[in-house]
Amino acid sequence: MTYPFSALLDGYRRLWPNRSLAAGPLDEQESQTLLYETIRQELRDEWTHPRVRQSSEVKFYYAVKRVAASDLPDGMKVALIQAYLTVMEQLQANHT
Numbered sequence: 001m002t003y004p005f006s007a008l009l010d011g012y013r014r015l016w017p018n019r020s021l022a023a024g025p026l027d028e029q030e031s032q033t034l035l036y037e038t039i040r041q042e043l044r045d046e047w048t049h050p051r052v053r054q055s056s057e058v059k060f061y062y063a064v065k066r067v068a069a070s071d072l073p074d075g076m077k078v079a080l081i082q083a084y085l086t087v088m089e090q091l092q093a094n095h096t
Contacts, residue, residue, distance in 0.1 A: 005031035
């Protein structure tokens, strides 16, 4: 089953409830953009002080582990992990 990006964004919010993300109604394109941008910031560890930032690979590992251990439906877990993979591949492509 495929999930719309608005549902994936809601799943992301459930996993990280303390993250302040745009509230209010978003269309699918806005939800996708917000989800990918938030994941990109997370993987680049932009919310951490520069001296203690971890690599994208380490952040990816922890994120996938958190998604896998969550109580989200299995299909949503797979879709969120796929979103992380997409962003991670973009980050890797930009570094080469």
